[in-house]
Amino acid sequence: MPSINVNGVEIEQDEDGFIVDPNLWNEDVAKALAAQEGISELTDEHWKVVNYLRNYYLQFQIAPMIRKLCKETGFSLKKIYELFPSGPAKGACKVAGLPKPTGCV
Amino acid sequence: METIAASKLDPTFMSEVVSKFTTDKNPADLYNCLTCGMCSAGCPYNGVHDHADPRKFIRQVVLGMREEVLSSTFIWACTMCGRCTLHCPMNVDIAGLVRTIRSPKNFGLKAPGFLQDVVDAQIRTGNQMEVTTEEYLETLEWMEEELQQEVGDPNARIPVDQEGAEFLFMWDPREIKYYPQDIQSIAKIMWAAGASWTVSSRWWDATHYALFNGDDEDSTTMVRRTMEEFERLKVKEVIITECGHAFRAQRWGRIVWLNGATYPVRSFVQLQAEWIKEGRIKVDRTRNTERVTFHDPCNLVRKEGVVEEPRYCLQQVCMDFVEMWPNRQYNYCCGGGGGLLAMGKDIYPYRMAKGKLKAEQIKATGAKIVVTPCHNCYDQLTDIIKYYKLDCKVRHIHHLVSNALILPSKAEREQLK
Numbered sequence: 001m002p003s004i005n006v007n008g009v010e011i012e013q014d015e016d017g018f019i020v021d022p023n024l025w026n027e028d029v030a031k032a033l034a035a036q037e038g039i040s041e042l043t044d045e046h047w048k049v050v051n052y053l054r055n056y057y058l059q060f061q062i063a064p065m066i067r068k069l070c071k072e073t074g075f076s077l078k079k080i081y082e083l084f085p086s087g088p089a090k091g092a093c094k095v096a097g098l099p100k101p102t103g104c105v
Numbered sequence: 106m107e108t109i110a111a112s113k114l115d116p117t118f119m120s121e122v123v124s125k126f127t128t129d130k131n132p133a134d135l136y137n138c139l140t141c142g143m144c145s146a147g148c149p150y151n152g153v154h155d156h157a158d159p160r161k162f163i164r165q166v167v168l169g170m171r172e173e174v175l176s177s178t179f180i181w182a183c184t185m186c187g188r189c190t191l192h193c194p195m196n197v198d199i200a201g202l203v204r205t206i207r208s209p210k211n212f213g214l215k216a217p218g219f220l221q222d223v224v225d226a227q228i229r230t231g232n233q234m235e236v237t238t239e240e241y242l243e244t245l246e247w248m249e250e251e252l253q254q255e256v257g258d259p260n261a262r263i264p265v266d267q268e269g270a271e272f273l274f275m276w277d278p279r280e281i282k283y284y285p286q287d288i289q290s291i292a293k294i295m296w297a298a299g300a301s302w303t304v305s306s307r308w309w310d311a312t313h314y315a316l317f318n319g320d321d322e323d324s325t326t327m328v329r330r331t332m333e334e335f336e337r338l339k340v341k342e343v344i345i346t347e348c349g350h351a352f353r354a355q356r357w358g359r360i361v362w363l364n365g366a367t368y369p370v371r372s373f374v375q376l377q378a379e380w381i382k383e384g385r386i387k388v389d390r391t392r393n394t395e396r397v398t399f400h401d402p403c404n405l406v407r408k409e410g411v412v413e414e415p416r417y418c419l420q421q422v423c424m425d426f427v428e429m430w431p432n433r434q435y436n437y438c439c440g441g442g443g444g445l446l447a448m449g450k451d452i453y454p455y456r457m458a459k460g461k462l463k464a465e466q467i468k469a470t471g472a473k474i475v476v477t478p479c480h481n482c483y484d485q486l487t488d489i490i491k492y493y494k495l496d497c498k499v500r501h502i503h504h505l506v507s508n509a510l511i512l513p514s515k516a517e518r519e520q521l522k
Contacts, residue, residue, distance in 0.1 A: 015453035016488075065240045066285050067247045077286055089283040102219040102447070103226065103233045103278065 004032045016090070018100035022057070025097030033095045037086055046083055046095075048073050053096035063093050063101055115169040122166055125211045127321050128201050129360050135202060137195040138163050144199055147192030149437040154458040156182045159189045159199045166202065180206050181217055182455045184445055185317070186403040186438035203443075208319030216318050218449025223314040228323055231330070232310035234278040242306060244281050248288040252296065255289065256512055261296045263288070266338065267303035273340040274304050274373070275311035275331065275355070277348045277480045290507040291346065291373065297510050298380045299521030302344070305334045311345045312480075313354030317444025324354070325362040331355055335368050342369040344376055347501045349402030349479035350442070353409055372405060374478045377506050378414035381421050385521065388422050388509040396425040397505070398472035400463070400486060401436035402479035415478055418502050422509040429466040437462050439477070441485025460489035467497060478502045 003012045006029050012020040017036060019025060030050055034042050042050070052072050056064045066088050070077055084091030089101065119135075126132035142160045150157035156178040165174045174180070185200035193199070209215055227233040232241075242265065249263045264270065274295075280287040295302050308330035315323040335343055345352045352372045359366040380386045399419055405411045412433050419426045431437070440459025445452050463486070467475050475486055475497055486499045513521070 015450045062235070063282075065236070065244055065281075066283060067240070067244045070247075087283070089279075101234070102222045 004029070004036070006032050014100055016094075016100055018094050019097055020099065022097050022099055025054070029097060030095050033097070037084065037091055037095060039084070039095070042095075043083075045075070045079075049075065049080065049083060049092050050096045053093055053098060057096065057098050063089070063098055109168065109170070113170075113172070115171045118169040118171045118174070119167055122202070122205055125208070126201065126205045127324075127361050128198055129357065130196075130198060134195065135163060135167065135197050138167065138197050139195060140164065141194065143192040143194060144189035144197070147189045149186075149188060149462055150182075150440075150459050153462065154182070154455055156455075159183070163197065163199065163202070166206075174206060175212055175214060179203075180214075181448060181452060182445075183443060184403070184438045184440065184459070185443035187407050188403070188435075188438065191407060191434060200443075204316070204319040206319070207317070208321065210320055210322060216444065216448060217451050218447050220314060220318050220444050220447040223447055224318050224320060224323055227310060227312070227314065228326060231308055232278040232281075233312055233314060234282045236278055236282050238306060241281055241309065244285055245288065245304070248285050248292065252289050252292050256293065256296060258296070258515075261292070263292050264303045266306050269339050270303035271301040271341045272303070272344045272376070273335060273338055273342070274302055274344045275346060275351070276304070276309055277312050277346050277351060278310050279480060280346065281309075287346075287501070287503070290501075290503050293507050293510065294377065294380075294386065294503060297386045297513055299385075299513075299518050303338060303340065305338065307337075308334050311348060311351035311355060313351055313358065314444060314447065316350055316354045316358070317447070321362065324358060328354065328358040328362050332359065332363060332366060332368060342371060345370065345372050347373055347478035347503060348481070349404035349406075350481060352411075353404035356409055372409075372411055372414075372478070374405070374411060374418065374502055375414050377502060378417045381418060381506070386506075387511040387513070388506065389511050390422050390424055390509055392509045393423040393505050394425070395473040396427060396471055397423045397474045397476055398427050398429050398467060398470040399432070400429070400439060400467075400475050400477040400482055401433060402477055402482045403436075403438050403442055405478060406436065407434045415476075415502055418506060419476060422505045427470045427472060429470050429472075437466065439463055439482040439485040440489070441481055446481060446484055456485065456488070457492050460485065460492065464489050464493035464495060467495060468493075472497060474498055474500050474505075476500050476502055476505065 003010050011024050123133050144159040145151050162179050180203050183203050187200045189199045223233045226235050245263045253261045313327050356370045
């Protein structure tokens, strides 16, 4: 399976590129995951989405509804796709270090 | 060559399999197998990766090679696409046989990856993504507001629990959880058609992963929920979102798990084709100019016979629609069917190996968009495009129809009633 090396730490990814152990996530890991998604630089707007997803996940151990994500960040769905071209699930959640959600994602 | 140890053969195995086989045909039809090997010739993956030999699998079952069958990789690497059966002169249902062996309640097997978790989540919470009723209704309201803005009609609705509506529309939960724009796209078409439709607040998940793990008890629970909502809301017809396995489970499933129930079930694809044909919705194909090809979901097309409707839609809403080859009932599986997308890292190499055939088919068309009315195929195609570096994107039919819609005026909408 693939993995990324961030600051000397080998971080395992699943077959879809999600990190296997969410505890290993940090901002440098997010940058490395974003690069894999074709996002060369994480702007403040990216961070707003990533931090919201991260905090929600730490609190509830699940990804939020997209409705909540848009409401809390103030971004439209279109804007989220502009920031994360693979979309909220496969793009934003991945960069935020959430494990791959089960189900038909 | 492997040697078959006659002393280890279990003469009771085949009859046990037959006795546990859920089918709308004769469960003993594998007795008719001629050992001709047409199934293995029909399987697109025979020769593409190992463990892709349906003939060998059937012979193992018939000979009573219990251990070999239950520990085989074949039963998990098979996407249950049914192309083998299409070529079988005796019409032996090999996908059904695979499902029977897989079931945790038949032979105690457990699917790889998180397939079982998806089934459990749906049984426990009513939908496979564990979306709460509050979150579900909030998302529908949100998309209703977005739709009202898009079409400029404050009365555009996504009606919930409306008794006596003509259509009960059922979702794939990922439309609710991760792809809410799909809700808007579907509701826009409903609005333009002036449809009398509703969605349930109670059981609204059309998907059915028990079709893949083979658990008949859970399958019965899932499909019974749909029947309950059909009766409770007194609708005329159940409409299934663009999801292949959901359509198969809801249509074929109501026959096998609900003792031949016959309440009407159609795919949203059929409804769109009908409305375009009748002129109930008007479309402008010049809005979709890129070259489009169509991938046939096995469950919708080969197994359930919805063959020409998706093509009709695409011909009407696109400027440049080309078929891939082979197509229709003969098309190859995307490589992610049969629950393989939920089987994790051990099955992933099989998925990508299978996907090579699909990647070549797509590439040969020169299409920039591959359309498929199935969420499962949608994800596998997206993965293939990335893996094989194709310059192409994936869309559902409703995305293109929605984009080509000529919005009706208020007067025109009045006439539709």
